[in-house]
Amino acid sequence: MTPPPTNTVAGMIRPVPMPPDSQTNRDLLAVMKGASGGYWFLLGLALFFMHLAGAIWIYQVYKGLGIAGYAHPIFWGVYVVTFVFWVGIAHAGTLISAILFLFRAKWRNAINRGAEAMTVFAVLTAAQFLGIHVGRIWKSYFILPYPNQRGLWVNFKSPLLWDTFAISTYATISILFLFVGLIPDIAIARDRATGWKKVLYTILALGWVGSSSQWKAHNRSVLHLSGLATPLVLSVHSVVSWDFAMALVPGWHTTIFAPYFVAGAIFSGFAMVLTLMIPVRRIFGLEAYITDYHFENMSRFILLTSIICGYAYISEYFISWYSGVEPEQTSFWLRAFGPYWISTWVMIIFNTVLPQLLWFKKLRVNVPFLFVLSVCINIGMWFERYVIIITGLSREYNPATWGEFIPSWPEMGILAGSFGFFCTFFLIFLKLFPVVAIAEMKEIAIHEKAHGAGGGH
Amino acid sequence: MARLVGIFELPAQVAAAVKQLKSRGYTDIETFSPAPFPEVDDAVHPKPSKVRLMTLIGGLTGVVTGYSMTIWMANNWQIMIGGKPFSSIPPYTIIAFELTILFGGILTVLGLFIFGGLPKFKIDPAYNSRFSAEDFGVVVRCSEQDVAEIDALMRDNDATEVNLVES
Known part of the structure; x- marks a missing residue:
C-alpha cells in the first residue's frame, strides 16, 4: 500500500476479500447440516419412549406409587437405581472436560464436547427421577430451604438434603461449563449460518468475536470452572453414595462407598461416551478428528476404573466376612447366591471380568468390540446399583421383615423412557451445536501449521 | 482517525506484530483469533484476567x-x-x-x-468471518498519517494482507 494521497483514508476502504472456509470448520459444521431418514427415525423412537414414560408417570401420579412395585420392605426401587445410574453416567463429561483439562491431556479435545453434552442431559434425566420417586410431585419443593408460614426449615443433617444441593450444583455447573465452551463454536456457526439458525446463533454467541480480551477471560474462566468442577465431580457421587452409606442397612453402611461410587461413576460414564461417540463418529465420518487413539485412551480409563471397581467389590465381601457381623455376612451371601444372584453375577462379569480384555492392545483399538463392551458395562453398572439397593433393602436385620422385589411395568416403562429423554436431547444437540469442539481442534491445527506437520492428536 | 486490520496466519507473527506496535506507541490494539493462544492474548493484555x-x-x-x-x-x-x-x-x-x-x-x-465484554450487541466492523476460520487479525486505530507506517510494520511481520476498515 502506498502512503495515502490527497483523498481521505475513509475513501480507500474496500471490502475485505474472503478466502475459502477452513477444512476444520467445513468438516465439523457438516455434522449439523441436514438430517437423514435414519436420524428422524431415531429421534422419533426416542420421542416415543419419552412420551410413553410421560404417560406412565401421569398414570402413576393418579394411582399412586403402589403401581411402581413399592411394597414393604422395599421403598427404594428401580427409580432410585436409575437415578444413581444416570448421575453416574454424568460423571465422565466433567472428568474429561475438567480433570483432563487440568492435567493438560490434549487428547480430550476431540471428545470433550460430546461428553459435556452427555453430562448435562444425563444430570437432567437423573434429576427427574427424584421427582418420579417421591410420588407426590406437588410436594417435592419441600426439600428446598424456603421461608414458610410454619417456620420450619429442612434438616441439613440428612444426606438427601446434601444430595439436593450436590445435584443442583452439578447441573448448574455442567450447564455453565458446556455453554462457556460452546460460545466460540456458536460464533463460528453464526458466521456461516442463514435463516432462523443465524438468529439463534447470533443470540447465543453473545457477540463473540475472538478478541484477545474475550479469549483471555474465556481461558481463565475455563481454567477456574475446571478447578471448581474437579472437586465437585468427586463430591457429587460421594454424596449420592452417602444416601446409602449413612443408613444402617447391611451392605450399605460402609466407609468405602464414596470412592467406590466415584470410580464406578467414571467407569460407567466413559462407557457411555464410547456408546455415543462410536456411532456418531461412524455416521458423520469424523474419523479424522475422533481417532482410534482417543478410543484407546478411553478404554485405558475404563480398564483402570474397572479394576478399582473390582477391588471395591472384593473388599466389600472381605470386610463383611471379616467383620463377623452376621447381618452383613448374610446380606452379602444372599447377594451372590440369593434371589438376586443373576443381577450380582451380571454386575461382576460385565464390570470387572469383561473389561480385563482391554489389556490387549488389539481389542483396545477394535471399535466394534469397544462398542459391545461399552453397552455391556452400561448394563452391568445399572445392575450394580440394583444389587446394592434391592438386595440391601430386601434382607435387613430381622428375617421377619424380609421381602422380595420384582420390577413393575411402570418402572420399566419409565426406565425405557429415560433413555428416550436422554437420546432426544442428545440427537437434537447433534444437529444444533458442534459435537466436536471446533476452536480447540483449530488450536491443534494451527500449532501443527506453526511447527510443521506431524504430532498425533 | 483510521483503522487498519492486518491478517496473519500464525499466532507468533501476531504476537510479534502486536509487541512492535506497542513499542512504537500504538495503544488501541485488538486482535481476533480463531482459537486461544496465550502468546497473542498476553501480548495485547499482559496482566492476568480479573x-x-x-x-x-x-x-x-x-x-x-x-x-x-x-x-x-x-x-x-x-x-x-x-x-x-x-x-x-x-x-x-x-x-x-x-x-x-x-x-x-x-x-x-x-x-x-x-x-470479556459479553454480550456485545454490535459486532466490530473490523471482524470478519475469516477470523472464525483460521486467520488472525490485528486491528489498530491510528491517525491517518500513521497508516503507511503500520501497514509496513504489519507486512514486515508476515501479514498476508493489510486492509482499511471503518473506524
Missing part, C-alpha cells in the same frame, strides 16, 4: 452463605436430639462446599461476561 477475582469473591460468598444459612436455620427452629448441639458443622460443611462451587462457578461466568 476473572480470578470474581471466582474468589463467589467462592467466599458461597462458603459463608453455606455455613451461615445452615447454622441459622438449625437455630431458628431448635430441635433437641439426644442433648446434642443444634448446629452440626461436619454435615454443614457439605452444604458449604457445594455452595462454594456453585457461587464460584456462577461468578466465574459472570466474570467472563464482564471482562
Whole structure:
C-alpha cells in the first residue's frame, strides 16, 4: 500500500476479500447440516419412549406409587437405581472436560464436547427421577430451604438434603461449563449460518468475536470452572453414595462407598461416551478428528476404573466376612447366591471380568468390540446399583421383615423412557451445536501449521 | 482517525506484530483469533484476567452463605436430639462446599461476561468471518498519517494482507 494521497483514508476502504472456509470448520459444521431418514427415525423412537414414560408417570401420579412395585420392605426401587445410574453416567463429561483439562491431556479435545453434552442431559434425566420417586410431585419443593408460614426449615443433617444441593450444583455447573465452551463454536456457526439458525446463533454467541480480551477471560474462566468442577465431580457421587452409606442397612453402611461410587461413576460414564461417540463418529465420518487413539485412551480409563471397581467389590465381601457381623455376612451371601444372584453375577462379569480384555492392545483399538463392551458395562453398572439397593433393602436385620422385589411395568416403562429423554436431547444437540469442539481442534491445527506437520492428536 | 486490520496466519507473527506496535506507541490494539493462544492474548493484555477475582469473591460468598444459612436455620427452629448441639458443622460443611462451587462457578461466568465484554450487541466492523476460520487479525486505530507506517510494520511481520476498515 502506498502512503495515502490527497483523498481521505475513509475513501480507500474496500471490502475485505474472503478466502475459502477452513477444512476444520467445513468438516465439523457438516455434522449439523441436514438430517437423514435414519436420524428422524431415531429421534422419533426416542420421542416415543419419552412420551410413553410421560404417560406412565401421569398414570402413576393418579394411582399412586403402589403401581411402581413399592411394597414393604422395599421403598427404594428401580427409580432410585436409575437415578444413581444416570448421575453416574454424568460423571465422565466433567472428568474429561475438567480433570483432563487440568492435567493438560490434549487428547480430550476431540471428545470433550460430546461428553459435556452427555453430562448435562444425563444430570437432567437423573434429576427427574427424584421427582418420579417421591410420588407426590406437588410436594417435592419441600426439600428446598424456603421461608414458610410454619417456620420450619429442612434438616441439613440428612444426606438427601446434601444430595439436593450436590445435584443442583452439578447441573448448574455442567450447564455453565458446556455453554462457556460452546460460545466460540456458536460464533463460528453464526458466521456461516442463514435463516432462523443465524438468529439463534447470533443470540447465543453473545457477540463473540475472538478478541484477545474475550479469549483471555474465556481461558481463565475455563481454567477456574475446571478447578471448581474437579472437586465437585468427586463430591457429587460421594454424596449420592452417602444416601446409602449413612443408613444402617447391611451392605450399605460402609466407609468405602464414596470412592467406590466415584470410580464406578467414571467407569460407567466413559462407557457411555464410547456408546455415543462410536456411532456418531461412524455416521458423520469424523474419523479424522475422533481417532482410534482417543478410543484407546478411553478404554485405558475404563480398564483402570474397572479394576478399582473390582477391588471395591472384593473388599466389600472381605470386610463383611471379616467383620463377623452376621447381618452383613448374610446380606452379602444372599447377594451372590440369593434371589438376586443373576443381577450380582451380571454386575461382576460385565464390570470387572469383561473389561480385563482391554489389556490387549488389539481389542483396545477394535471399535466394534469397544462398542459391545461399552453397552455391556452400561448394563452391568445399572445392575450394580440394583444389587446394592434391592438386595440391601430386601434382607435387613430381622428375617421377619424380609421381602422380595420384582420390577413393575411402570418402572420399566419409565426406565425405557429415560433413555428416550436422554437420546432426544442428545440427537437434537447433534444437529444444533458442534459435537466436536471446533476452536480447540483449530488450536491443534494451527500449532501443527506453526511447527510443521506431524504430532498425533 | 483510521483503522487498519492486518491478517496473519500464525499466532507468533501476531504476537510479534502486536509487541512492535506497542513499542512504537500504538495503544488501541485488538486482535481476533480463531482459537486461544496465550502468546497473542498476553501480548495485547499482559496482566492476568480479573476473572480470578470474581471466582474468589463467589467462592467466599458461597462458603459463608453455606455455613451461615445452615447454622441459622438449625437455630431458628431448635430441635433437641439426644442433648446434642443444634448446629452440626461436619454435615454443614457439605452444604458449604457445594455452595462454594456453585457461587464460584456462577461468578466465574459472570466474570467472563464482564471482562470479556459479553454480550456485545454490535459486532466490530473490523471482524470478519475469516477470523472464525483460521486467520488472525490485528486491528489498530491510528491517525491517518500513521497508516503507511503500520501497514509496513504489519507486512514486515508476515501479514498476508493489510486492509482499511471503518473506524
